[in-house]
Amino acid sequence: MTAAIEFREVPPRAAWALEQAGLTPLLARLFAGRGVRQADELDDGLARLLPPTALLGAADAARRLADSLHRGETIVVVADYDCDGATACAVAVRGLALLGARPGQVRYVVPDRAVHGYGLTPTIVDLALQLTPRPGLLMTVDNGIASIDGVAHARANGLGVIVTDHHLPALLDDRINLPDADVIVNPNQPGCGFASKQLAGVGVMFYVLLALRSELRSRGVFAPDNQPRLDSLLDLVALGTVADVVRLDANNRRLVAQGLKRIRAGRLNAGIAALFAVAARDPRRASAFDFGFALGPRINAAGRLSDMTLGIECLLCDDAGRAAELAGRLDAINRERRDVEAGMREQAERLLEALLPADDSPLSALTLYDPAFHEGVVGIVASRLKDRLHRPSFVFARGQDGLLKGSGRSIAGFHLRDALDLVSKRHPGVLRKFGGHAMAAGCTVAEADLPTFAQALAQVGDEWLTPNLLSRTVLSDGPLGAEYFNAATVAALDEQVWGQAFEPPVFCDVVEIVSQRLVGEKHLKLSVRHGGTLRDAIWFGHSEPLPPRVQLAYRLNLDEYNGRQRIQMMVEAALPA
Numbered sequence: 001m002t003a004a005i006e007f008r009e010v011p012p013r014a015a016w017a018l019e020q021a022g023l024t025p026l027l028a029r030l031f032a033g034r035g036v037r038q039a040d041e042l043d044d045g046l047a048r049l050l051p052p053t054a055l056l057g058a059a060d061a062a063r064r065l066a067d068s069l070h071r072g073e074t075i076v077v078v079a080d081y082d083c084d085g086a087t088a089c090a091v092a093v094r095g096l097a098l099l100g101a102r103p104g105q106v107r108y109v110v111p112d113r114a115v116h117g118y119g120l121t122p123t124i125v126d127l128a129l130q131l132t133p134r135p136g137l138l139m140t141v142d143n144g145i146a147s148i149d150g151v152a153h154a155r156a157n158g159l160g161v162i163v164t165d166h167h168l169p170a171l172l173d174d175r176i177n178l179p180d181a182d183v184i185v186n187p188n189q190p191g192c193g194f195a196s197k198q199l200a201g202v203g204v205m206f207y208v209l210l211a212l213r214s215e216l217r218s219r220g221v222f223a224p225d226n227q228p229r230l231d232s233l234l235d236l237v238a239l240g241t242v243a244d245v246v247r248l249d250a251n252n253r254r255l256v257a258q259g260l261k262r263i264r265a266g267r268l269n270a271g272i273a274a275l276f277a278v279a280a281r282d283p284r285r286a287s288a289f290d291f292g293f294a295l296g297p298r299i300n301a302a303g304r305l306s307d308m309t310l311g312i313e314c315l316l317c318d319d320a321g322r323a324a325e326l327a328g329r330l331d332a333i334n335r336e337r338r339d340v341e342a343g344m345r346e347q348a349e350r351l352l353e354a355l356l357p358a359d360d361s362p363l364s365a366l367t368l369y370d371p372a373f374h375e376g377v378v379g380i381v382a383s384r385l386k387d388r389l390h391r392p393s394f395v396f397a398r399g400q401d402g403l404l405k406g407s408g409r410s411i412a413g414f415h416l417r418d419a420l421d422l423v424s425k426r427h428p429g430v431l432r433k434f435g436g437h438a439m440a441a442g443c444t445v446a447e448a449d450l451p452t453f454a455q456a457l458a459q460v461g462d463e464w465l466t467p468n469l470l471s472r473t474v475l476s477d478g479p480l481g482a483e484y485f486n487a488a489t490v491a492a493l494d495e496q497v498w499g500q501a502f503e504p505p506v507f508c509d510v511v512e513i514v515s516q517r518l519v520g521e522k523h524l525k526l527s528v529r530h531g532g533t534l535r536d537a538i539w540f541g542h543s544e545p546l547p548p549r550v551q552l553a554y555r556l557n558l559d560e561y562n563g564r565q566r567i568q569m570m571v572e573a574a575l576p577a
Contacts, residue, residue, distance in 0.1 A: 003472040003573040005508055005553050008033040010478075026484060027492065030477055030505050041250060044257035044497075046231065052211040056192035057185035061162050061208050062215035064137070064183055068160075069100050069216075073136035076128045078120050079110040079312060080142040080201065081303030083296045086110075087240030088141035088164075088202040090271075090315035091233050095209040098228040099216060107131055110308045113376055114400050118435075118442070119143040120150035120163075129157060136160060142201025144179065145186050146170040146435045151179035164204045166246075168417055168437050198247035198501075202240030203255055206233060234259040235268045236315060242288045243296030245439070248499040256497045260286050271314040274327035275299070287494045289504075298327070301334035304376030340374050344381050347372065348395070352385075364461025364470065365392040365414070367454035369404060369447075373397035379407035379440070390472040392416060392461060394443075396450065403432060404450060408441050413469040414461065416441040423456045430456070474553045474573040476508035482531045485567050490558040508553045510577045511535075513546050528552065528569070539571035550574045 010033040018028035021039035036042060052058045068075050075096065079089035089108050096106045109127050116123050120140050128135055137160040144151070144163035148170065154161050161181040168188055170177045176190055185208055187194040199207070209230055216222055238259020241252055248256065262268060263286040268276075272295070276283045279294035302311035310333075314326035351368050366385060373381075375397040385393040386409040394408040410416040420434040420443055430452050434443035445453050498504035511528040519525045519538075524546070526537040537554065554569040 003474045003553075005474050005476055005551060005573055005575060007508070008475050008477050011037075024492070026480075026489070027496070033477060034502055044254045044261075046254070046258060049254055050195055050251050052207045052214065055185060055187060055194045055204075055207050055211070056189060057183050058208055058211040059215070060183045061139075061164070061185050062211035064160065064162060065096070065139075065208070065212050066215045066219065066221075068137050069096070069105070071136075072102060072105060074104075074131070074133050075101070075106045075137045075139060076131065076135040077106065077108040078124060078128070078138055078140045078143065079108055079308065080118070081111060081113050081308040082142070083243035083299040083311075084201045084240045085142035086299050086303070086308055086311045086315060087236045087243075088200075088205045089312050091202055091205045091209070091236050091240075092139065092141055093316060094236075095205070095212075095230060095233055098230065098232070099209065099212055100221065107135070108312065110312060112307060113303060117399075120147035120154070120161075122150055122153040125150055125154045125157065125159070128154075128159075137162065140164060141205050142166070144181070145184070145189070146179075148177060148179050151181050155180060162208075164201070164208055166199055166201050166204050167435065170435065171421055196249050196251035198249050198252060200241040200244045200246045200252070202237050202244075203252065206230070206237045206255070209233070231258065231262065232267070232269075235263050235272050238263075238288075239272065239291045239295055239299075242291035242499055243299070245292070245500050247501040248497065249501070253497045253499075253502060256288060256291075256499070260288070260497065269315065269318070270320050270323040271317045271327065274314065274317075274320070274323035275330070277324065278327045278331040285494065288497055288499050289494075292499070297337075298330045298334045301337040302330055304380075305337050305340065305374070306333050337377060337380075341377050341380050341384075344370075344373055344377055344395075345384060348381055348385060352389075362389050362391055363458045364465050365394075365419075365457045367394045367396070367406075367450070367457055369396035369406075369450055371398060375399055375405050378405070379409070379442075382407050383409045385409075386411060390470060392419070392457070392465075394454075394457065396445070398447070399444070402447075403444050404447055406443050406445065408436070408443070410439045410441075411465075411469065413466075414464055419457065419460045419464070422460055423453065427452055427456055474506060475503070476553050477505045478507065479509045480507040480556070482533060485533075485535070485556070487558055487565055487567070490556055490567065493556065504555060506553050506555055506572050508551060510549065511537075511552050512549050516545055518543055524571070526569075526571070530569075535569055536566060537569035537571055539574070542571070546574055547576050549577045551577045 014032040014037045015028045077089050077092045079085045093106050139162040145165040145167050151161050162183045163181045164185045187197050187199050238256040263283050275295045281290045281294050299311040302308050317323040378395040378397050382393045382395040392410040392414045394406045396404040396406040399405045408416050415438045417436045424431045430449045432444040511530045514527040516526050524539040524542045528537050553573040554571050557568045557570045559566050559568040
């Protein structure tokens with residue numbers, strides 16, 4: 001799909017102020033274009049984090065946890081099977097140990113995607129109840145806000161429940177429906193004034209630990225000048241935050257920046273170090289890109305094709321040899337995941353051919369299903385379809401209970417969870433359950449109801465999505481002077497924290513195509529003339545030849561091969577010039 005190229009607006013006064021504060025002209029321009037107005041907004045020190053006192057429920061959760069620690073009560077962490085859930089679980093277990101939990105006092109359970117489904121279900125409660133000694137408190141991480149039945153089942157069996165989550169609450173008859181937990185900690189619950197609504201599940205758990213440390217300090221357990229340091233958990237917090245693709249607002253960027261600093265300085269957990277090793281990435285040059293595209297997928301693969309216990313154990317491991325073994329197993333599962341995904345994508349392409357009308361313009365929202373699809377990989381395939389066609393996309397697979405489990409990904413302007421809510425109102429009973437947020441959501445339907453769902457979702461797409469929203473646009477930071485094409489510029493850019501809603505720089509220049517050829521049958525390798533200089537460029541996933549002169553949108557990359565370094569333009573879009 002051809003993309004339009006738009007140029008990011010840069011307020012000159014803001015760029016000037018940032019440059020006067022000591023930033024290079026390039027970084028001043030990039031940050032000003034992303035909404036930064038003053039240099040102190042870029043202060044990533046821990047002292048600049050939002051205080052835990054602003055997070056509704058954190059103080060109450062801290063008091064409940066402090067009581068449990070004092071009584072020696074067994075605490076069971078109920079995890080989730082994605083990277084955010086795995087890191088949140090590891091932060092909870094490690095953090096509670098730092099704050100005084102006795103050996104064996106904190107346990108965890110994690111659902112099997114195919115067997116238990118998502119969240120704190122009654123079956124997961126029963127699984128926790130089988131542990132010895134019997135737990136007294138369940139604490140969810142990255143889930144639980146929609147677990148009405150699971151929380152009720154836990155309470156009926158005499159268990160205390162703390163819900164820590166960041167997802168949107170469930171709706172019942174247009175009203176927010178919260179579980180009857182002892183405490184709920186969620187920045188998106190009613191009445192919470194916490195400014196960072198985009199806090200990931202692992203971030204919520206980290207804030208609960210900050211509140212718990214404060215509570216224990218007030219009880220005299222720790223002296224102010226001799227309290228446990230929780231910054232040792234920030235590599236996990238950073239990984240989970242980036243991998244969950246939450247909006248990198250100022251608070252999240254500080255959490256990620258602090259985690260990256262510790263990793264680059266060699267202060268990282270053994271499991272994180274082992275994951276860097278199997279991904280062939282250098283932790284001394286760690287970036288948010290590594291979290292999102294190297295470490296995160298390896299953790300996620302365990303939850304998609306195997307058992308997330310493997311991923312959590314890797315993150316909890318302190319023995320380098322054992323961590324290397326676990327990371328190797330995660331890497332092997334991730335390779336298997338890529339093979340499964342490749343087969344599903346080929347089948348999805350064939351299914352799309354039947355869906356696309358004669359003019360090759362797809363529906364406003366897409367739904368795909370095949371009996372051979374794997375439930376653990378539908379979210380990735382939905383994301384690939386969304387990226388390729390720039391349409392909200394749902395992909396379904398059959399679950400062990402015979403129902404179809406769907407995972408969806410969306411585009412700007414189409415709130416996926418709200419769209420599902422509208423479908424459920426227009427077609428009562430079609431959605432057996434659903435949840436999620438604006439850009440990603442999941443649902444369950446019977447196979448007989450899938451055509452109704454597909455038609456209803458496409459209808460919402462027709463109503464909500466304008467032609468402009470359905471056109472993919474690459475937002476560019478404008479031209480890049482020849483003086484910036486060097487390794488120092490790439491290093492300076494890689495040191496920054498880029499991500500969702502604080503996107504990495506994309507530059508745009510008019511170039512002449514000197515040569516072009518296909519590599520790997522589907523990637524366009526280019527030699528271009530830029531400002532009188534020949535430069536290398538590559539466009540992954542694009543095979544159509546380009547005209548002699550184009551406007552090229554690209555990212556800057558340092559390609560290293562056989563000990564040699566060269567600057568490469570990573571193409572995002574191209575238009576005839």
